[in-house]
Amino acid sequence: MRVFVNKQFRRFSNENAISDDSLCKAVHEISIGLIHANLGGGIYKQRIARKGQGKSGGFRTIIFFKAHKTAFFILGFAKNAQDNLERNEVAGLKDLAGRMLSYDEKIIAIAVKDGALEEISCEQDVS
Template identity: 45%
Template sequence: MKIYKNRTFDRWARKEGLKNLSLCNAVNEMAPGLYDADLGGGLFKKRIAKPGKGKSGGFRTLIATNNEDVGFLFLAFQKTNAVTLTHMKKKL
């Protein structure tokens, strides 16, 4: 599977210390159905563990896929920032 990330996501991942290998592993785990939510239209929610910690306190990511051969990482947030994200969606 080819995996792409936009510039904003890449900057965020580097700042948080996420390595490309852990991002690739997270996207490849989705093939057998290991994801947190199917949001429809090829959009999935997937948790990624923080370096040295577990997934429960890690990051939430939104991944778009195209026919299971391409994955796009474009949005991620920490669990504590989920409330802020919900308020942002309401304003839109």
């Protein structure tokens, strides 16, 4: 399984000291059914712990996930900054997820080369 972050999410993860290992763990949890919220259309809201704290007061991530194939970290926010997504936000994300989850290897390679996506390496098997 390949795991990617977009530019916006990478900036968020860097600003909040979220490690790639934490991202890999979140994808692994989805793959084994430990899901915080399934928003439909391949979109998952998954909690990530804040350093030194638990998940409940930590960060929320929006991940586009296609089992055994790809995961894209799209959006991240602190729970205290935003609680839930609005309906119109979810609708827009579903449209984007539909497109991104159908990307073939060629499109992904172009997005990585252009810097729109960054692939992260997961030590553990996340599929």
